Amino acid sequence: MGEKQPNAQLSSWFMRSGWSKGELARQVNRRARQMGAHHISTDTSRVRRWLDGEQPREPIPKILSELFSERFGSVVSVEDLGLRSTLGSPQMSGIDLPWAAPETVSLINEFSRSDLMLNRRGFLGTSLALSAGPALVEPMQRWLAPTATGVVEIPRQDVRRGGTRLSEPELDLLETTTVMFRQWDAQCGGGLRRKAVVGQLHEVTDLLQESHPAPVAKRLFRTTAELAHLAGWMSYDVGMQPTAQKYFVLALHAAKEAGDRPLGALVLSAMGRQMIHLNRPEDGLELIHLAQYGSRDSATARTQAMLHAVEARAYANMGEVNKCHRAVRMAEETFTESRPGEDPDWIGFFTQGELYGENAHSYRDLSYVAGRSPAYASLARPAMEKAVELFRQDPDQQRTLAFNLIGMSTVHLLQREPEEAAAFAYEAAGVAERIRSERVNTRLRRTTANAMNDFGDVPEVRELAEHLSELPDPSDPTPARQAV
Template identity: 65%
Template sequence: MGGNGSGGNPVRRPNERLTSWFHRSGWSKGELARQVNRRARQLGAHHVSTDTSRVRRWLDGEQPREPIPRILSELFSERFGCVVSVEDLGLRMTPQAAAASGVDLPWAGGQTIELINEFSRSDLMLGRRGFLGTSLTMAAGTSLIEPMQRWLVPTPAAPEGAPPPGAAPAAARMPGPAGVSRAGLDQLATTTAQFRVWDAQCGGGLRRKAVVGQLHEVTELLQESAHPPAVRRRLFGVTAELADLAGWMSYDIGLQPTAQKYFVLALHAAKEAEDRPLGAYVLSQMSRQMIHLGRPEDALELVHLAQYGSREQATPRTQALLYALEARAHASLGQPPRCHRAVRLAEDAFAESAPDDGDPAWLDFFTRAELCAENAHSYRDLAYVAGRSPTYVSRARPLMEEAVAGFAEDSERRPHLSHQRSYALALIGMATVHLLAREPEECVRLTERALELASRLRSERVSNRLRTTLAAVRREHGELRAAAGLAERLTVELPERETSRAG
């Protein structure tokens, strides 16, 4: 029995939840078995050898042993683009320590350094989905929100002359230089900024490993010796930015549990850096991921936490970003009045921003075009929720047009610094607006423009949105010859990649 990863259960009832997800997936029993085996090999669980008869027993009510429940949760989550938990599948998983979930971690500086160091090293060494084995799963709901709320709890002040809270004892520190020069810190900041440029231009899949490697080196630097408080805070700030970027790149190529773990570690580092706006930004990234995974309630909780925690320090442009993401969450929840209010607040806050506000470098991406794209997507999502409402389509259209025009101008004006991925996503968003307006020819034309950009990116997020948009066109307008031709091009130019090999 150990070889197939299942345990016996003499009295069983059919697992109706698993059966429902299975039928909706369109997979055959053999295909599901093959995917489970392939994922198990990636996890190093070589003892797992599933076949169609074993899948049939699961549907009949047999409870599989670990790591099968986690593998099934991940496979179905990817298939449906939302979090499908082990419990949603009617399965049980072995209880685990809180820290093993990857979210409920101790809020202590020394342990934060160790966790980031260990996690980034494992990522570099193995570089594949599930590299931490069965301990790495997506958290959602209360198990995600409650640990993140501890970000707001003040860190106790250390007695005079004592090391910072959570710092490793002196005997445990590795020998190293007494400090880091200002020039060295500035170089780290410059390198991090360059990584952000590459991500915006090329997508998350091209330079992810380089970011993880830099992150690992910075944590090594933090472990080397006692640093002055100001230097230590700045090093933690760089660590938070790099961990956030590693999470963002992982999210962009479809490594969702990996992305969430990096985001959580980034939030811990931001707390050690005493940088509330940076922590709010990390929470906004987590909120965006939850919207992507079909968890708008969690997204809203996270963005409200970000707003509350940074309300006294956030610049107007940071506030605009948070309001725009709040609008996205309200739109996904089908709450028009609250969505309208958040869009208006985002517009007002952005209008109040000025070049001398002291906006951090990680906010450089949030231009007027980005704001328009976010608000346009909110109205586009409301249109979907409201059954293709012309009212919301008419609100989305001018905003999306302004976003596309802004990204196009930026691409022509400074091609080496432009946000090509955002441009591609805005084109796809504009295409979906035309599809909602029952203008399939224009939808296909814009999708083709997006494909030209996407072929130069390593972004599964862009590729998947292209596939989804084209599938919708062909489903609703199957007679459109141009859509069929573009679908063939998409298959050739953007074949579905194994995200486990990305980065």
């Protein structure tokens, strides 16, 4: 048997990351605790062995892939790191899935059950990997292909016996529960209620395996799509990127079976946001354009405004200044056309404050792409101030408040106002302590690190960094968290 060869690929990514072996080991242990894999205890000697060619056992390759992807802002696969990953079934690991009702129900039921059984806090097997580029966009384009009836009946041989008819009040209750879960997510972050949402999703797909009249099946598919989208969004919020993408894909399939194009557009917008977050704005833009095209005749003005706002974020991250300006303007103009009472509940999050915040973040992103341009930061500032003012008055949108406070902090950093930046970040830290959102925590830590790099001699910045270092590890499930 030949001797082990050093892992040159992993070593290259490790050297570029700037991490020490101890720091990487601590991050692996923290992510493992998030996933519920409490048996993992990595140290510097173990990291050294990986660099020397030892192949770690699952879920370490998946954890390393996620950590390096987040560090570099783009997808770094297990294979890119020179590691081997246990392969799962095509149904569990792929996203190019059959667009048919029975398969959709079966896949969501299987995936949610695995999430519940294998994963106490996010550890869904070890075979998931992010898809990007044509491998992601091309399968999603099949969402546009028409079906014969909009809702495909599950074949009789696939229907479980003993099913009962759902009453109108029972259907109403399922839909009301989904609304409640959305409210909890906005108030508390994705980390506190994700498992409850996954459990509810699994129960609804159990119901879909029974025989129902077409109108009832259509409502159940719509509820399934909303719950799968929410499960994906919560997974995204706590840093479980491959799991989030899988739920988004399944949500889009369910929305297609419900015949609900605007809901499908919402799902595609979430997938687009995820790609922008992972520094793949071109992929994000393609998904947003697919959402816009597919829902152009059916989405409300508020939904269309939201899609324009996410489109602006994609253009900003691509450095497309004129197109970003145009998308921002379209979002603002379209939003004024929205009318009370015409929107589904799932788009209720896109308020005037959200519009201000999205457009401000687009200009903030443009500033970074343009080499920290103060001109774009000055465009971001008034809109961000309005967003912060509105969300401070809304106790039901704590996570969004935190994001906009952090955004306000970054704008002040771009304008070289470190004292003001530290004050907003400090306020965001107070909100972050009351919710559970890895996205908020990560963005807050990154903003504070940038402040220390540029203004480490400013007392307010040093105090902020010291304050954050004393807070409990946000990935540790042990400390009790206060829900807002």
